[in-house]
Amino acid sequence: MQVTDIMSTPPVTVEAEATLYETIAVMLEHSVGSAVVVDEWMVGVITRSDILRAAYAAGDELDSIPVTRGMSDDVVTTKPETSIRHALELMRAHDIKKLPVVDDLDLVGVVTATDIARHQPERVRELQSAIERRDDWTD
Template identity: 90%
Template structure:
């Protein structure tokens, strides 16, 4: 099975000039736990946990905190024709649960541990056994 068979597409995105409030609004609208941050190209990814951490650290309202303050900018990506097993190995190696999927220079989707769990639950158990939880808020 390949990533293209199970990924969520299109990827949910927010622009670099968005706020944490904007990012949460987009995530709630699409019922997802992350958004890819884009400018002309993908520059980062932000999750619900990232938003909580950034809001706590800033101690201010979500609509006054730029999304770039909370995002991870060291994004690990995969390709649509990558096997699900290899995608899971990337997640394990980088201690992450979400992989943007790129085809040449185009962002075409996101594959998550949840996507894998729905299609190959035995693989997620492998991931859960290797990823250390950073805190109780990690998603």
């Protein structure tokens, strides 16, 4: 099975100029726990946990905190033809649970540990045993 078989499409994105408030609205609208941050190209990924950390650290109104303050900018990507096993190995190696999927230079989807759990739960157990939770807010 390949990433293309289970990835979420289209990818949920927010512009790099967005605030955390706007990012939360997009994530709630699409019922997702993360979004890819774009500025002509992918510049980061932000999760619910990232938003909580950034809001707490800033101690300010969510509509005044830029999404770039909370996002991870060291984005690890994969390709649609990548095997599920290899995608999990990437997640394990980089201690992440979400991989944007790119085809040439196009962002075409996102594959998450949750997507894999729906289709291959035995693979997720491998990932869970390898990734240590950083804190109770990590998702």
